[in-house]
Amino acid sequence: MAQRAARELDVVVWGATGFTGQLAAAYLATVARTAGVRWAIGGRNEGKLRKIVADLEAGKDTESLPEVIVCSIDDTKGLHAMAARTRVIASLAGPFSQMGTPILEACIAERCDYCDITGEVPWVKIQSDRLGPAAEANGVILSSCCGFDSLPSDLGTLYAVTKLREKFGPNVRIGKVTAYFDMMGSLSGGTLASGIAMENDPELHKMNQNPFLLGGAPEGGPRPDDADYKNYEQDPELGTWIAPFGMAMINTRIVRKSGTALQYGPDFQYREVAVAPSEKAAAKMAKPLPPASKRQAMVEAGRLPKQGDGPSKELRAKSWFRTRIKAEDATDPSRYVWVQVSGGDPGYTETAKMLSEAAICLAQQREVLPRTAGFLTPASSMGTALIERLQAAGIRFEAIPSPASSSSSKL
Ligand SMILES: NC(=O)c1ccc[n+]([C@@H]2O[C@H](COP(=O)([O-])OP(=O)(O)OC[C@H]3O[C@@H](n4cnc5c(N)ncnc54)[C@H](OP(=O)(O)O)[C@@H]3O)[C@@H](O)[C@H]2O)c1
Incomplete structure (x- = not known):
């Protein structure tokens, strides 16, 4: 060999x-x-x-x-x-x-x-x-x-944790980390087919509901914020509406596994939500997806893309994502950092x-x-080697001030 x-x-x-x-x-x-x-x-x-x-x-x-x-x-x-x-x-x-x-x-x-x-x-x-x-x-x-599943979440959290340690010292206890996603993008037939295949398999579907499927569960048992977010509400941090983020059931599992592997510590807690432009939009985003059988029927009727198809070049050129992440000191939540990961068409070009x-x-x-x-x-x-490569390739990782509320999610 x-x-x-x-x-x-x-x-x-x-x-x-x-x-x-x-x-x-x-x-x-x-x-x-x-x-x-x-x-x-x-x-x-x-x-x-x-x-x-x-x-x-x-x-x-x-x-x-x-x-x-x-x-x-x-x-x-x-x-x-x-x-x-x-x-x-x-x-x-x-x-x-x-x-x-x-x-x-x-x-x-x-x-x-x-x-x-x-x-x-x-x-x-x-x-x-x-x-x-x-x-x-x-x-x-x-x-x-x-x-896009799950580099902005996983590397963005590593970047936020690194910034928190740089600001408050290496012994800072990492506490809550929250990622707020804004994006405009569209889905390919392959992505739809993969979601449908997983939902159609009862064992995979059941496994998918476990927030700690890949590990990272806290010693004292799950905390309320560890549950998959299914609600919608006004968020005091951003002063805007938040709703469930479609990819959170993927990303949270990966980030929690990284939390164990990279020793973010026993207080580390990761949550992911989408930013919504209005209450009405947030309510719509909180509605569950149509069942797999209905999505499959929509593919067959030509109302959703089939495998091999995806968003046009023009649509991808207009698409973008922005992930703002807040990481807090577990012992003093008034000590925190914000970072942002952003780029172009999330699902395909990026x-x-x-x-x-x-x-x-x-x-x-x-x-x-x-x-x-x-x-x-x-x-x-x-880890950091890939963050640096992505930065050089035009995907931005940066520290930001506490964000003002101006955003919209469309998927
Ligand atoms: N992580 C993310 O953010 C992200 C983003 C985009 C996509 N995805 C995932 O990536 C996957 C691909 O998505 P897509 O939209 O690009 O799908 P797609 O257009 O349907 O492409 C599927 C690919 O798999 C190949 N394939 C299918 N059956 C095969 C077989 N029996 N042997 C060898 N190759 C076979 C196809 O080859 P043929 O051309 O010969 O059929 C094609 O190259 C999906 O699982 C999707 O969920 C993830």
């Missing part, structure tokens, strides 16, 4: 033919040569993969073209051969609960690091329990949820960038990473 340093490739973008996978390929094509990244795109459909290369070749910002690796998810030998040739596989092929696992197994066996953009936390839980020890034994990093930068981080910066093996969260595997 080739040592990491001797591998022919640094990054394989797996699932490159999907809606988000094509954006990741387009992003890497613009940065790979400057970053010194040898890369390939992988998937099951050779025709689609070759068309992606042809389109990249015609693109004016393209720096380098990828190699093509054709392999289906049930071709174990092919997946192992792919993993043995590269330092990192960045996976965008979902629903992950249906097709994610064989890639993880190939990565562990071939000592290849891995990152993905899943938001399917129950799948992450099952696979981290099952494969985490083998990943650790083989010195392999597996890091899930490296897209997700493709986030995953690509995570993959480059794993491929090139292993020696500075906080942990080097196991099934890890983004903050506990790549």
Whole structure:
């Protein structure tokens, strides 16, 4: 087996033919040569993969073209051969609960690091329990949820905790951390299909309701604010309406796991909400989603996007996100910091960038990473190194004064 340093490739973008996978390929094509990244795109459909290369070749910002690796998810030998040739596989092929696992197994066996953009936390839980020890034994990093779910939350919390410690000293007791999300964006068919697949599986659906599914439960048992927020109200901090945030059931689980791994301490408590422009909007945002069967019927009727489709270039160009995070001293809540993470189209353009930068981080910066093996969260595997990469790539992490109330969420 080739040592990491001797591998022919640094990054394989797996699932490159999907809606988000094509954006990741387009992003890497613009940065790979400057970053010194040898890369390939992988998937099951050779025709689609070759068309992606042809389109990249015609693109004016393209720096380098990828190699093509054709392999289906049930071709174990092919997946192992792919993993043995590269330092990192960045996976965008979902629903992950249906097709994610064989890639993880190939990565562990071939000592290849891995990152993905899943938001399917129950799948992450099952696979981290099952494969985490083998990943650790083989010195392999597996890091899930490296897209909009959950980098702004996970790295934003790490950034806020770091700022709180810088301001009040390293022994400050980290208390409540609250993330307020504002955004404009839209969903792809692949994202919808992954949510529907999870809801249709009774075991995964039940697991998904556990706020501490990935760990991080306080010793004294759950506190009222640990429950998933399902209400809407006026928030005294922002002086604006808040409502449930659609991705909180993913992000809170990841951040709580990071809280344990990175020792945020026994008083650490993480909550995530959406900012709403009005009471009426907040009330609407607090309504549960239509059931999976209805969402599936809407996909079939063409009223929601099907797999492979997603928001247009024009819509993505207008989309944005802003996550404002308050971190408090547990012993004195009048001592706090605010930070902000912000960028463009969260679900797709920025997700493709986030995953690509995570993959480059794993491929090139292993020696500075906080942990080097196991099934890890983004903050506990790549931490500050990835924050710095994302900042350089145009995603802003900054300390801010206490925010005034002017925001609106549309999803
Ligand atoms: N974390 C985040 O913020 C975030 C953001 C965006 C998306 N996501 C997640 O990312 C995933 C992809 O979303 P998307 O909208 O890009 O989906 P998509 O357009 O439907 O793409 C799915 C990809 O999976 C591949 N695939 C499907 N079945 C396969 C099989 N049997 N063998 C090999 N490859 C197979 C598809 O290949 P073919 O082209 O050959 O069908 C395609 O490349 C979803 O799970 C979604 O929830 C997460």
